[in-house]
Every structure is written in C-alpha cells, then in structure tokens.
Amino acid sequence: GQVVFFADEAAKYPKSILVRVETSPEDLEGMHIAKGILTARGGMTSHAAVVARGMGKCCVSGAGAVKINYRARVMNVDGKEIKEGDWISLDGSTGKVYEGKILTKDPEMSGDFAKIMDLAEKYTRMSVRTNADSPNDATIARQFGAKGIGLCRTEHMFFEGERIKAMREMILSTTEKGRRKALDKLLPYQRADFEGILEAMQGYGVTIRLLDPPLHEFVPHEEANQKDMADEMGISLDEVKALVESLHEFNPMLGHRGCRLGNTYPEITEMQARAIIEAAVNLKQRGVKTYPEIMVPLIGNVKEYKLQADIIHETARKVFEEKGTKIDYLVGTMIEVPRATLTADQVAKEAQFFSFGTNDLTQMTLGFSRDDAGKFLDVYIEKGILKNDPFQILDQEGVGQLVKMGVDKGRSVDPELKIGICGEHGGEPSSVMFCDSVGMDYVSCSPFRVPIARVAAAQANIRK
Incomplete structure (x- = not known):
C-alpha cells in the first residue's frame, strides 16, 4: 500500500x-x-x-x-x-x-481444512473462544469454530462518532453529576454494542471486560480537538488543557486503570453493568439465549474485586426489578497482576470465574514493558538469556508457574471454578498445550488464530 x-x-x-x-x-x-x-x-x-x-x-x-x-x-x-x-x-x-509494490494473492482454503477442524472437534477437551470487540469479529470467529468470547474489550467501542465526545466529556468532568450526565449519553451506545455481540455469539458465554485503559488514552491531545471539546463543554481551552495534563502518568500501565478506575468512579462500572444486563434482558425478550460474563480487570486484592462485584450485582438487581424479568450472568475477574495469582484462593471465594490475562501478567512478572522490550529481546534470545519472546510464547518456567498456582489455589476453594486465558498466548500452540496441562476450561485468541488453537487443544488432549 x-x-x-x-x-x-x-x-x-x-x-x-x-x-x-x-x-x-x-x-x-x-x-x-x-x-x-x-x-x-x-x-x-x-x-x-x-x-x-x-x-x-x-x-x-x-x-x-x-x-x-x-x-x-x-x-x-x-x-x-x-x-x-x-x-x-x-x-x-x-x-x-x-x-515498492509486491504482488500478493489471497489465501485459499482446501478441503483438508474442514477435515482437520472435524478431527480437532472430536479429540479436544478444552474449548476455544475468541477475543472479539464487534459482532463482525464474533461472527468470523464462530465460523472458525469458536465457542464463545473470552475477551470483549469495551474501550474499543468508545472511539466512534458521538461516543468519543461523550466519553471525553465524562473524563473531563470534575463532578460526579457531570460524569453521570455524560455516562447517560454513553449508555444506549454500550447497550446496543452488547446486544450485537451477545446475539452474534448466542448460546455461548461472552466475557465482557469492564473499562481497562488509563483515561488519558481517550482525551484529545491536539489543540484543534481540545478547542472542539472546550466548545462542547462550555469551558475555556486552557481549562481543557489543564484537565488533559492532569491525566498524564509517568507509568500509565501501572497507573490509574482497570478496577482502579471503577473503584474511584463507581458510576462508570454502574453504567457498563447496566448496559450489559439490559442488553441481555432485551435479547431474552426477543427469544435470544445469552450468557454474559462480566469481568473485572487488573485486581491484585480481593477487596478491589468485591467492591466492583457488589456494584455489578446491585445494578443487575435494579434492572431485573425494572424489567420484571431475570437472566443468568456471571461476575469474575482477570488474573493479570502477580499478587492476584498468589492470593487466588481468597479471590475464588468471591469470583465466579478466572481469566488469565497473560499479556500483562508477563509484563509485570518479568518487568519487561511489552511496548519497549523489542529493543533488547533479540539480543537476549541470541545470547541464550531467553529461549523465546515471552510475549509470543508463554514463559512456562516463570509466568507459567504463577498461572498454575492461580489455577490450583482457585480450584482448592471452588473445584468447579471456570478458568480460561485471554492473553495472546491463547493462540500459540505450545502455550495452549500448557493451558490444557494445568486444567483450564478454555483458551481465547483473536478470530483468525482460532483454527490453530483448536488443533493445539486437540493435540494436547491426545498426548495425555
């Protein structure tokens, strides 16, 4: 191009x-x-x-x-x-x-592909879900044989049209009243998004992660956009600049994000929980069977999780009362902070499922920034310090042991605890086999990696 x-x-x-x-x-x-x-x-x-x-x-x-x-x-x-x-x-x-321009051709599917997928289905124990943020992604993955969504990132829904304006208004508001006013504008968009995704994956579990990234990712950084935002909110350009500057963090990946946002501003969690539950109720009334699973991100302490779960359950209760009907739903957490794996038995007393976020777990365990490690990883592999890029292939000796500990501790409290993985390792064959060996129920990966993950899951089961 x-x-x-x-x-x-x-x-x-x-x-x-x-x-x-x-x-x-x-x-x-x-x-x-x-x-x-x-x-x-x-x-x-x-x-x-x-x-x-x-x-x-x-x-x-x-x-x-x-x-x-x-x-x-x-x-x-x-x-x-x-x-x-x-x-x-x-x-x-x-x-x-x-x-320059190199001639390319589209890949073609052979008849053998369907035969291999049938064999994978026959021999697998562990199911394969997909990471999908839109009905289109979910539909593609379902055609490849995905059985549910293991990660729906809600933040990707905020960047279209009027949504980003409402999102920025919420972030730049200095009062709870102002934030709630902006969140009321976002609610119908979120509800419609969730209806589309839940319907596309009807009959299967859909794990929806609550807002995760730091807020500075959503605010305007160019002066022209800041001026538009100032006009929209009825405040001065200097005020917008000051508010944007106040959101700056030196290490945002370890900063004000994930459940820390929801616990600081519980009204965000309320809006998202309401949108998810209302979407599922609306679909039920149309005869569509859905299984929403609401996931709290980035917990390191069971108290962080419980505060969020309480908000979700209370919001669901209100929606059921308003609508005069109920739906089944789960509330669980993403295990991606090392402390969460070490205290997984405490977390399992409250959470209904675990999903290992191995991208962040790898980053925090090795102390490698996933956006900057490329500067030295090739040298480390060349010198034999590392066998592979740990962001591509799960570090089974280090990160893997934390995962195993988290699974064992969680299941010691609840033997039926649903456990999966939603990091990018969920589509890498040797990592998929490791997940099977520690007893996970599913792996989740991007839509176009679903076939590879299905084959790896079947191979893992055959090798036992």
Whole structure:
C-alpha cells in the first residue's frame, strides 16, 4: 500500500499502509481502513499487533530501524527516505518490510481444512473462544469454530462518532453529576454494542471486560480537538488543557486503570453493568439465549474485586426489578497482576470465574514493558538469556508457574471454578498445550488464530 502517517488520512489512497511510531485506540478507524500497519515501537502484544490480529490485518510492529518525521511526512530506514504516498509492502509472518509494490494473492482454503477442524472437534477437551470487540469479529470467529468470547474489550467501542465526545466529556468532568450526565449519553451506545455481540455469539458465554485503559488514552491531545471539546463543554481551552495534563502518568500501565478506575468512579462500572444486563434482558425478550460474563480487570486484592462485584450485582438487581424479568450472568475477574495469582484462593471465594490475562501478567512478572522490550529481546534470545519472546510464547518456567498456582489455589476453594486465558498466548500452540496441562476450561485468541488453537487443544488432549 501507499504510506500514510496519520490515522485520519488512511482513506487518502485506495490501498494505504498506516505508519506510526506506535498506535493508540484513537487510531482505530484509520487502522480499519488501512490495508496494513507498520510501527516503529511495540511487539507481539502491543496495541497495533493485538488490534491488527483481531482484524485479520497485516501488521509489522517494533520495526526499530524506522525513524518517522511526522512534520515532514517522511520515514527513514537505514538512510533510505520514504515519503507519504510511496509504495511499501509488508510481510506480517516474517516482519519484513519491502520497498515498492509486491504482488500478493489471497489465501485459499482446501478441503483438508474442514477435515482437520472435524478431527480437532472430536479429540479436544478444552474449548476455544475468541477475543472479539464487534459482532463482525464474533461472527468470523464462530465460523472458525469458536465457542464463545473470552475477551470483549469495551474501550474499543468508545472511539466512534458521538461516543468519543461523550466519553471525553465524562473524563473531563470534575463532578460526579457531570460524569453521570455524560455516562447517560454513553449508555444506549454500550447497550446496543452488547446486544450485537451477545446475539452474534448466542448460546455461548461472552466475557465482557469492564473499562481497562488509563483515561488519558481517550482525551484529545491536539489543540484543534481540545478547542472542539472546550466548545462542547462550555469551558475555556486552557481549562481543557489543564484537565488533559492532569491525566498524564509517568507509568500509565501501572497507573490509574482497570478496577482502579471503577473503584474511584463507581458510576462508570454502574453504567457498563447496566448496559450489559439490559442488553441481555432485551435479547431474552426477543427469544435470544445469552450468557454474559462480566469481568473485572487488573485486581491484585480481593477487596478491589468485591467492591466492583457488589456494584455489578446491585445494578443487575435494579434492572431485573425494572424489567420484571431475570437472566443468568456471571461476575469474575482477570488474573493479570502477580499478587492476584498468589492470593487466588481468597479471590475464588468471591469470583465466579478466572481469566488469565497473560499479556500483562508477563509484563509485570518479568518487568519487561511489552511496548519497549523489542529493543533488547533479540539480543537476549541470541545470547541464550531467553529461549523465546515471552510475549509470543508463554514463559512456562516463570509466568507459567504463577498461572498454575492461580489455577490450583482457585480450584482448592471452588473445584468447579471456570478458568480460561485471554492473553495472546491463547493462540500459540505450545502455550495452549500448557493451558490444557494445568486444567483450564478454555483458551481465547483473536478470530483468525482460532483454527490453530483448536488443533493445539486437540493435540494436547491426545498426548495425555
């Protein structure tokens, strides 16, 4: 495709490749439009890689030799200058970037594919779910044989049209009343989103993660957008700038995110829980059977979880009373902070399911930033310090032992506790086999990795 450097210009050419230092949720629309994505920073579990994988889109992430000058709209690769509009080609399998236009062809499915999937179905014990944020993603995964959604990221729903304005209004509000007013605008959007996803995966469990990223990812950082926000909210540009600046964090991945947001601003959790439960009730009234599973992210302490679970259950009770009917639902948690694995027996007394978020668990256990580790991982592998990139293949000796401990401690309290994994390791064969060995009920991965995960799950069961 032809190079573009800004997500909002991805439609500039019929076939474009979006080139960024790194991507953020604000780039989602442009990522949808572009034929491929190239980033200078990142790795297997960076935003660009995870989102592109979910879209089934070609992506090369962490190309350290790429130096981008946004102002001049050029990139430099080892002395070679490539301008906006120049053609490049990407190979997402090898991570190679080629200058110019290379002829490509679409992959074709052979009859053997269906036979292999039938064999996988026959021999597997552990089911395979998908990570999906839209009805389209869910439908694709279901066609590949996914049995449910293991991770629906609600944050990706906030970047379309009027939603981002309401989301920013909520974030920049300085009072609970102001936040609730903005959340009331978001509620119908969220409810409609959840209806679509639950219906697309009807008959199977759908795990919906509550808001996880730090709030600064949603606010406008360019002055023109900040001016629009100021006009929308009836405040000055300087006030908006000050509010945006106040959200800055030195280490946002360990900062004000996940359940910490929900416990600081419980009204966010109330809105999301109401949207999920109302969506399921509405579908029930249309004869659609759904199984929503509400997941609290980033807990390290059972008290963090319980505060959120109490809000969810109370909100559900209110909805059931208002609607005059009930639906079945579960409330559980993402196990991704090392302390949560060490105290999983305490958490299991409250939570109805565990889902291991191995992207963050790997990051926190090894102390590697998943967006920056690409600078030294190749050297570590070359020198034998590491066998593999731990963000691609689960570190079974370290992170894996925490996972096993979490499973064992959780099941010591509740032998029937539903347990799965929703990190990107859920689509990597050796990691899938490890998940089977510790007794997980399912793995979850991006839609286009579902077939590989199904085969690996069957192989794991056969090898026992």
